[in-house]
Amino acid sequence: MSVTTATYNQAWGTPQVTGNFLGLLVVSLAGVLLSRAAHARRQSELDQIRRVAIAAQEVVLRPFPERLGSVWGASMCLTAEAETQVGGDLYDAMQTQYGVRLIVGDVRGKGLTAVRAVAAVLGAFRETVHYEPQLAGVMHRCEAALEREAAIPGAFPREALIEGFTTALMAQVPDEHVVHLVNRGHPPPLVLHQGRAQALIPTSPQPPLGLEDLFTGPPVEPESYPFLPGDRLLLYTDGVIEARNRDNHFFPLPETMEQIPTGTSPQEFLNELHxxxxxHTEDRLTDDVAMILIDRLR
Incomplete structure (x- = not known):
């Protein structure tokens, strides 16, 4: 045995080295325990934030009435597991003297700014659908409400209104067998007619709310499409069609709609889509999802 090795072995057994080793071991164990405790606290905080976010969302988004005039409907809102802040998806439906009027929208962004924008749009929609005869006029009122909200000191600046723009789609189902649509930069709805799903793409694309100053096209006008008894109309946010699987493929919404058995209720239909x-995503949604489905009864 060499002198160096012998000296090392003797040093290893000394009380000083043993004490240092035990001290290092205690510090390491304490670090692991503290890390686990911090992780548990953080997870608890995230869970609490998530519960508050869901509660706030449920206050803003009212339950969808099962029966409205000539339509039978249901709604669904799913919060992405990857997010803990309140999302910007919105929807509502109301029976008016002009027919059933619906809105689906998506505020780009999260948190308090999104909540304020959602509340402004839904508040204007719920107020004006009953007395504004033109669907485009209702949309204009919602846009004006966003502008007023941006002008409130301490609310959110106009830059945030533009960067976190709001897409919106409004539909009106009158007594006639048609549906009128005003689309402001939102994914087109899908109508399921005799087992085939068709996207109702606007012929004159319009900008999202808050970006009208950047658009030089003609004024927004409603577009009409056939909506016959037995047809189904799906309004949704982009969290549905942008959901990806492990291979980075988008969710095939039209094909999935066509595969759902006929005879299901609107709520059952949405459950099947869910x-x-x-x-498709292996239960890993990365964006919030909102959907409204209505059936034409007569």
Whole structure:
């Protein structure tokens, strides 16, 4: 045995080295325990924030009435697991003297700014749908409400209104067998007619709310499409069609709609879409999802 090795072995057994080793071991164990405790506290905080976010969302988004005039409907709102802040998806439906009027929208962004924008749009929609005869006029009122909200000191600056723009789609179902649509930069709705899903793409694309100053096209006008008894109309946010699987493929919404058995209720239909989304994404939604489905009864 060499002198160096012998000296090392003797040093290793000394009380000083043993004490240092034990001290290092205690510090390491304490660090692990503290890290686990901090992680548990952080997870608890995230869970609490998530519960508050869901509660706030439920206050802003009212339950969808099962029956409205000539339509039978249901709604669904799913919060992405990857997010803890309040999202910007919005929807509502009301029976008016002009027919059933619906709105689906998506505020780009999260948190308090999104909540204020959602509340402004839905507040204007719920107030004006009953007395504004033109659907485009209702949309204009919602846009004006966003502008007023941006002008309130301490609310959110106009830059945030533009950067976190709001897409919106309004539909009106009168007594006639048609549906009138005003689309401001939102994904087109899908109508399911005799087992085939068709996107109702606007012929004159319009900008999202808050960006009208950047658009030089003609004024927004409603567009009409056939909506016959037995047809189904799906309004949704982009969290549905932008959901990806492990291979980075988008969710095939039209094909999935066509595969759902006929005879299901609107709520059952949305439940089937939900399950298909879970299978496609392996239960890993990265964006919030809102959907409204209505059936034409007569």
């Amino acid at each position: 399950q298909a989304l879970i299978r």
